[in-house]
Amino acid sequence: MLATKFRSRNGPPNASSLNHGNMAHLMQSEKNTLLSVRDLSVEFHTARGVVKAVNSVSLDIKAGERLAIVGESGSGKSIMSMSLLQLVQYPGRITSGSAMLEGTDLLALKGKKLRAVRGSKVTMIFQDPMTSLNPVLRVSEQLIAPMRRHLHLGQREAKERGLKLLAQVGIPDAEGNFNNYPHELSGGMRQRVLIAMAMACSPRLLIADEPTTALDVTIQAQIIELLAKVSKEEGSSVLFVTHDMGLVARFADRVAVMYGGRIIESGPTDQMFENPHHPYTRGLLESIPSITGERPERLSQIEGTPPDLAFLPKGCSFADRCPLSDEVCIETQPASLTVASDHTAACHHSDVVASLGERRLFDAEN
Numbered sequence: 001m002l003a004t005k006f007r008s009r010n011g012p013p014n015a016s017s018l019n020h021g022n023m024a025h026l027m028q029s030e031k032n033t034l035l036s037v038r039d040l041s042v043e044f045h046t047a048r049g050v051v052k053a054v055n056s057v058s059l060d061i062k063a064g065e066r067l068a069i070v071g072e073s074g075s076g077k078s079i080m081s082m083s084l085l086q087l088v089q090y091p092g093r094i095t096s097g098s099a100m101l102e103g104t105d106l107l108a109l110k111g112k113k114l115r116a117v118r119g120s121k122v123t124m125i126f127q128d129p130m131t132s133l134n135p136v137l138r139v140s141e142q143l144i145a146p147m148r149r150h151l152h153l154g155q156r157e158a159k160e161r162g163l164k165l166l167a168q169v170g171i172p173d174a175e176g177n178f179n180n181y182p183h184e185l186s187g188g189m190r191q192r193v194l195i196a197m198a199m200a201c202s203p204r205l206l207i208a209d210e211p212t213t214a215l216d217v218t219i220q221a222q223i224i225e226l227l228a229k230v231s232k233e234e235g236s237s238v239l240f241v242t243h244d245m246g247l248v249a250r251f252a253d254r255v256a257v258m259y260g261g262r263i264i265e266s267g268p269t270d271q272m273f274e275n276p277h278h279p280y281t282r283g284l285l286e287s288i289p290s291i292t293g294e295r296p297e298r299l300s301q302i303e304g305t306p307p308d309l310a311f312l313p314k315g316c317s318f319a320d321r322c323p324l325s326d327e328v329c330i331e332t333q334p335a336s337l338t339v340a341s342d343h344t345a346a347c348h349h350s351d352v353v354a355s356l357g358e359r360r361l362f363d364a365e366n
Contacts (some may be wrong), residue, residue, distance in 0.1 A: 034237050035061040035084075035205055040097030040107075042076075042083050049310040053079040053092065055261035061205065066231060066238040068252035068269075070245065070284070074306050076261040077241050081207050083107070084239075085118055101205065120150040123198040127210035129190035133182040139166075140178045143197055150201045165196040168233075169226055188219040195226060202234050209241045224251050245284055249273060254342075257281050260307045260317030263336070267343030277345035277354045279322045282361050300362040316348070323361055324349045 042054035054076045061067050069077045082088055084099050084106055099106040101121065109117060126132045134142055143165065144158040153161065159178075166174035169192040182190055191211060198206055208227060212220040224247055231238045240251060248255055249269065256266040257280065265278040276282045286300040304321040307313060316322070319329040328348050336346040339354070347353065353361065 032062045033060050034063045034065075034102065035239075036098075036100045037084070038098050038100075040080065040083060040099065041095045042079050042088055042092055043095050044092045046091060046310070051310045052261050052312060053309055054083065055312070057097070057258075057261075057263055059256055059263060059266065061237050061239060063204075064231070064235055064237055066228070066240060066251060066253045068240045068242060068248040068255045069258060070242060070248055070255055071258035072243060072306050074309070075258040076309070077258045078209050080258070081124075081209055081239055081241050084207065085122060085124060086114060087124075116150070119146045119203075120201045121203055122205045122207065123201070123203040124207040124209065125191075125194050125198050125211045127213045129187065129194050130182065132194055133190060135182055138179050138181055139185075139193055143178075143193070143200060146197065146200045161200070162196075165200060166193070168230065169193075169196045169199075170222070171196070187215055188222065191215065191219075191223055192226065195223075195230065199230050199234055199236070203236055205237050205239065206231065207239045207241070210243070211240075212242075212244075212247065220247065221250075227251065245288055257284070260312060261309055262317070262346070264318070264347070265343075265345040267340065271340055271343050275340075275354055277339045277343070277350035278318075278347045279324055279349070279353050279361055280318050281345075282353055282356070286360055286362050300360060302362060316346075324352060 037060070038058045040054055040057045041052070044051040044053055057076075057080055059067070069081065071077045079088060079092065083094050086094070086107065086109070088094065094107055097107060101117075104117070106117065106122065140159070140162065143162040144155070147153045147158040147161055148155075151158075163174050163178060166178065171177050171189060171192055177185065177189070182193070185193065194211075206227075211227070212223050215223065227238060227240070228251055230236070240248075242248060252269050254267065255269050255272045256263045257272075257278065258264070259280050265272070265276065265281045272281065273285060276285060280302070283300065283302040287302070289299060302321055307317045313319065313330070315331050315333055316325070316329045319325040322329065326348075332348070334346045334348045336344045337350070339345050339350055
């Protein structure tokens with residue numbers, strides 16, 4: 001099993017059924033929300049037309065929570081995460097939306113206020129440490145700099161904290177590697193240094209964009225365990241961008257699946273793995289090799305390719321790849337509806353997907 005046993009489903013509450021306990025729970029949930037993103041859209045104006053890389057995305061991350069954003073390459077997940085720190089490069093631009101972090105709209109910040117948030121309240125780990133670390137600066141210089149700038153620590157204090165961080169993220173001989181250059185470290189150690197740098201100022205939110213892509217599976221597991229460890233110890237929330245559902249099952253509290261620039265399903269990890277309600281999510285899970293039961297000759301696969309974000313279809317963007325597609329799917333874009341407790345899906349046939357049980361939606365023999 002990739003996730004814990006699916007919890008019993010409860011229908012969404014309605015106004016007449018909300019008692020004082022329900023209301024208190026909802027108010028507490030809102031109070032615990034660290035980041036609230038609403039109607040975020042990012043466009044790229046190109047010679048081919050307007051590419052809608054992120055299309056009206058809304059999501060919440062609670063304090064201390066680990067949220068995974070999952071999807072194929074080109075789904076918009078990395079652009080969405082970079083837009084939170086206004087790191088989208090020209091010709092891309094944020095065209096709408098807000099990202100409220102403890103009362104501050106990250107998308108409205110400019111100049112010094114934006115730089116004050118980057119590296120302190122919100123930090124980011126990119127997928128390629130060799131392009132993220134400065135090759136001509138020692139690890140010590142790159143690790144100490146954010147602490148001097150944001151925490152106003154002296155040189156000695158910053159060095160002491162830097163050494164503790166390197167030890168915390170599992171760098172062997174922290175003192176010996178403190179003054180090394182990035183090229184003198186292995187890929188796994190460089191990624192650990194990036195994590196140490198990201199945690200240097202005890203951020204409220206850590207964004208990890210495909211942090212294990214270039215690493216072998218053993219190092220991947222170590223990095224995932226490390227991220228879980230430091231987020232728990234520091235109390236930081238994590239936005240984990242990945243295409244690997246296996247890593248999601250090991251790491252995330254909740255999952256949001258992106259397709260065609262939109263979030264098409266989101267919910268607690270165990271619910272998403274045990275009972276997905278969107279055919280795309282179902283297809284991703286069916287393509288994972290099983291370590292139990294009879295092994296099929298071929299793994300299931302989702303035929304076709306993701307939609308062209310410059311020419312999104314009128315209806316559901318997954319319609320031309322979906323076995324359940326009909327006229328309604330082609331003509332009408334599905335709304336995101338609550339299908340279970342804290343679980344939403346944007347699909348006209350979510351009830352059919354949920355009723356499949358052990359049956360496959362995508363035929364492995366096709």
